Amino acid sequence: MVDAVDFWDARAESYSKSSVGNEEAYNEKLRTTQKYFDKESLVFEFGCGTGTTAIHHAPFVQRIVATDISSNMIEIAKNKALAENITNIEFQRSTLEDFEATDASFNVVMAHNILHLLEDPEQAIKIAYRLLKPGGVFVTSTVCLGDSFSHWRVLLIIGKLFRKVPYVNVLKRETLNRYLSDAGFAVDLEWNRKKQTPFIILKKPAAR
Numbered sequence: 115m116v117d118a119v120d121f122w123d124a125r126a127e128s129y130s131k132s133s134v135g136n137e138e139a140y141n142e143k144l145r146t147t148q149k150y151f152d153k154e155s156l157v158f159e160f161g162c163g164t165g166t167t168a169i170h171h172a173p174f175v176q177r178i179v180a181t182d183i184s185s186n187m188i189e190i191a192k193n194k195a196l197a198e199n200i201t202n203i204e205f206q207r208s209t210l211e212d213f214e215a216t217d218a219s220f221n222v223v224m225a226h227n228i229l230h231l232l233e234d235p236e237q238a239i240k241i242a243y244r245l246l247k248p249g250g251v252f253v254t255s256t257v258c259l260g261d262s263f264s265h266w267r268v269l270l271i272i273g274k275l276f277r278k279v280p281y282v283n284v285l286k287r288e289t290l291n292r293y294l295s296d297a298g299f300a301v302d303l304e305w306n307r308k309k310q311t312p313f314i315i316l317k318k319p320a321a322r
């Protein structure tokens with residue numbers, strides 16, 4: 115299997131130039147997420163890639179800490195933020211496990227197109243829960259390859275055969291839902307739209 119850091123480092127440049135896919139859906143996800151922000155919001159994103167989503171959200175929040183395992187992705191993200199005069203995002207090269215932060219220190223945690231790339235998405239969801247303040251929200255778009263036999267699954271099988279892809283989790287939506295509810299999250303909003311990556315916003319219960 116290809117090392118994830120090498121894989122994503124090698125793709126950072128082309129990833130930064132690729133389109134978001136369904137732009138209308140992407141913009142709707144941005145607007146939907148922004149309803150959960152206020153000017154005091156402290157946001158954490160893991161697997162941030164080249165920072166596109168964090169940069170869109172930056173004007174609506176106090177501060178974003180955005181991390182990724184690929185230093186090339188982080189480098190591009192930093193340059194993009196600089197070019198747009200965005201000064202309230204701290205980009206860090208880090209895995210989720212190594213990320214150092216005080217428990218219950220963020221209002222929002224975001225994980226877009228990343229949980230299916232982790233060997234232990236359940237653990238990642240538990241970390242997201244731990245990092246959130248009571249009443250905070252977890253926002254995720256997560257590819258569930260286990261739910262259909264799409265062309266992505268075929269490509270994945272071929273890629274695995276030729277050792278060209280890093281670890282990919284063939285996650286089912288019901289498994290994802292179980293991980294989320296076992297962690298303690300309650301669904302606040304979800305899209306289950308045909309041919310679209312599930313988009314879910316979950317709440318950590320407020321302290322009593």
Ligand SMILES: C[S@@+](CC[C@H](N)C(=O)[O-])C[C@H]1O[C@@H](n2cnc3c(N)ncnc32)[C@H](O)[C@@H]1O
Pocket residue numbers: 118122123160161162163164166181182183184187208209210225226227228231232
């Ligand atoms: C498909 S891209 C998604 C990027 C961005 N979140 C987006 O939606 O455009 C996956 C990103 O996750 C990062 N990544 C892959 N494995 C990771 C891991 N184990 N820990 C943290 N980041 C990881 C990659 O470097 C890459 O930037």
